[in-house]
Amino acid sequence: MPIYALRHVALIREEQERVKTDHESHPKGGTFGSKGNFVVIMVMILGVFVAILNETLLNVALSKIMADIGISPATAQWLTTGYLLVIGVLIPVTAFLIQRFSTRSLFLTAMGLFTVGTFIAAIAPGFAALLIGRVLQAAGTGLLFPLLTNVVFAMVPIQNRGSAMGTIGIVITFAPAIGPTLSGIIVEHFSWRVLFFSVLPVALFVIGFAVVKLKNVTETTKPRIDLLSLLLSTCGFGGIVYGFSSAGEGHGGWSSGMVLIPMAVGVVSLVLFTWRQLSIPEPLLDLRTFAFRVFRLSTIIMMVVMMAMFSAMMLLPIFLQNALGYTPLKAGLVMLPGGIVMGIMSPITGRLFDKFGAKWLAVIGLALMANTLWQFAYITMDTSYSMIMILNTLLMLGISMIMMPVMTNALNELPPQLYAHGTAIISTLQQVSGAIGTALLVAIMTNGSSRFLENEQGNYEASLLKILSLIAGMKSAFLLAFGLVAAAWVVSFMLKRAVPPEAEPGMEGKRVSAH
Incomplete structure (x- = not known):
């Protein structure tokens, strides 16, 4: 050494x-x-x-x-x-x-x-x-x-x-x-x-x-x-969020100008923004945080978790109201036990992180999420309200084992002068991944439903066909979410317990590890 x-x-x-x-x-x-x-x-x-x-x-x-x-x-x-x-x-x-x-x-x-x-x-x-x-x-x-x-x-x-x-x-x-x-x-x-x-x-x-x-x-x-960085950041992140949000809200689909133009502007602006941040002495958002391995891996995991969480929060109420005929209040209540479990578990997982680190919490949590999303992909008209509530609660339990421990581990690896930048980067990417996840999974659900309608038209009466098409669309969306979480589960085995480097001039980009 x-x-x-x-x-x-x-x-x-x-x-x-x-x-x-x-x-x-x-x-x-x-x-x-x-x-x-x-x-x-x-x-x-x-x-x-x-x-x-x-x-x-x-x-x-x-x-x-x-x-x-x-x-x-x-x-x-x-x-x-x-x-x-x-x-x-x-x-x-x-x-x-x-x-x-x-x-x-x-x-x-x-x-x-x-x-x-x-x-x-x-x-x-x-x-x-x-x-x-x-x-x-x-x-x-x-x-x-x-x-x-x-x-x-x-x-x-x-x-x-x-x-x-x-x-x-x-x-x-x-x-x-x-x-x-x-x-x-x-x-x-x-x-x-x-x-x-x-x-x-x-x-x-x-x-x-x-x-x-x-x-x-x-x-x-x-x-x-840096005003140019501010402009590029606004156009970049704003364009991405607006484009995906418009797609998720059904404004003409993915081929619509309201989706493609903002997303194109956003992608080009983000490329220029990245180049700008790496070439000026005082960047608006210090991207050297991604030079730290644990921070980089943790950010990927958290983005996937946010996409999966938004998929459940968006798709389950749609299924309960449109397929099973529940009221908005009853559809909302299905999320409540999961929220309570997350509230109870967050401080517990925090203490477990202090003692054992983030790796095995993330491995177990992502495995639980993947299993639950797989179960969601195969729910039917006969799946009971209580079973959906239990599955959602298990999903939220898995998320509670991941979110704060993985985020804390990511920021622990950074020197103090990068805390503000690391926090801003994680918060931004969570917001962007939430918008992307919502739009992507709603689009997958819609396309899956449309394909089912085309293939099964005439085989079922209209009311039943609508419900079955919705179930088919949800299956496609949840299987995609399962695939993303399964990939994040593999990444979680690469996590290590972060040791922060000393905050000293000239050491910002170097990583000191005690692993």
């Missing part, structure tokens, strides 16, 4: 001993190192919970919104597409913002944008105001999660990061899972505006609490923003 590597391994061990001693001197802080850290992170977690919950609240309510303000389905989908578009464009910039502005100012700004957007959406007299409200909500949400993750990695000792990220995992996994159920209950008994009004008091409480308690915990620098 080279002399500099030996020296840096020794420094890492010294730092871990120092952190351990400091942690033992603050026993009441538990996982987060001190009481002050605990308060800061809990305030931020509550803000992120409300913001992420809001992402899935609107899906079940779209039909009532269309009827209330008199808009078409294509127009209403902009409330979802616009939201995803803003997040996809904004997240790559968060690495710059986290380095440029203090924790306190950035968090208050993000929560302020989210709260103002929520209020505008709640009182919106028409579509334009409602869309503006959703865009402001998305701007706040896009800032919050990368900021929270960066704060955790700045404050929490490395031996406790799994537990800390597991706590955050409750937010990331439980909030979107209960969103459809909560939305179904509210929309069935009240106006869709209650969805926004119910969020407002919590958002205001978080802002008030943050004003009093939140302190600055990350170091700020004065990075310069």
Whole structure:
């Protein structure tokens, strides 16, 4: 082993001993190192919970919104597409913002944008105001999660990061899972505006609490923003998200100009963006993170997991409502046990990660996901509601074993100066893979259904033919999801426990490993 590597391994061990001693001197802080850290992170977690919950609240309510303000389905989908578009464009910039502005100012700004957007959406007299409200909500949400993750990695000792990220995992996994159920209950008994009004008091409480308690915990620098990188990032990620979202919403199919043109612009812009980031001294998004092997492999796994998770969240409610005739509320309730399991398991898997690492959690979790997706591919009209609920719960259990442990392991490998960039990259690719997964799997389902209709026309009565074609389409989609997860399962055997290199000038691109 080279002399500099030996020296840096020794420094890492010294730092871990120092952190351990400091942690033992603050026993009441538990996982987060001190009481002050605990308060800061809990305030931020509550803000992120409300913001992420809001992402899935609107899906079940779209039909009532269309009827209330008199808009078409294509127009209403902009409330979802616009939201995803803003997040996809904004997240790559968060690495710059986290380095440029203090924790306190950035968090208050993000929560302020989210709260103002929520209020505008709640009182919106028409579509334009409602869309503006959703865009402001998305701007706040896009800032919050990368900021929270960066704060955790700045404050929490490395031996406790799994537990800390597991706590955050409750937010990331439980909030979107209960969103459809909560939305179904509210929309069935009240106006869709209650969805926004119910969020407002919590958002205001978080802002008030943050004003009093939140302190600055990350170091700020004065990075310069490269305007060309910003433009290329906006066109690149925005074009990809918009193109795939348009395909998923059925805007003319994959051959439509609304799909092909944005995607072409997005791909070309991302190629130029990558070249630009690797050739300037202060990149907007530092792509040297991909030089770290564990980070690279973990990012691939997380993108596949996001695609599979979105496939279940999108396809199961469609099957339950259109094939089995369940109400939106009952279709939403099928997701609830899975959300509860994810919420319970996230801190447990976090502690398991601290003790054993991410590899075997990922191997077992992906195996469970693959098996469940295979079972989903062969559900029929006779499959019971309870069986579908159990399978979805097992799928969410598998996801809970992967998401936060793999993400934590990926970021653990980076030097501290790349935390903000690594968080922004993972968050961006998760968002993009979610949009791609939704569009791709819906398209596969639609094509599978169409092929079944063409081949079996006249063999069944019309109502039964429609149900059977939907089942055939779902089989194609879930088999694709199974194939992707199976490939990720193979990749998971290559994971190792990451050891972060020392943050020292000139060492940013080098990897120090104790494997």
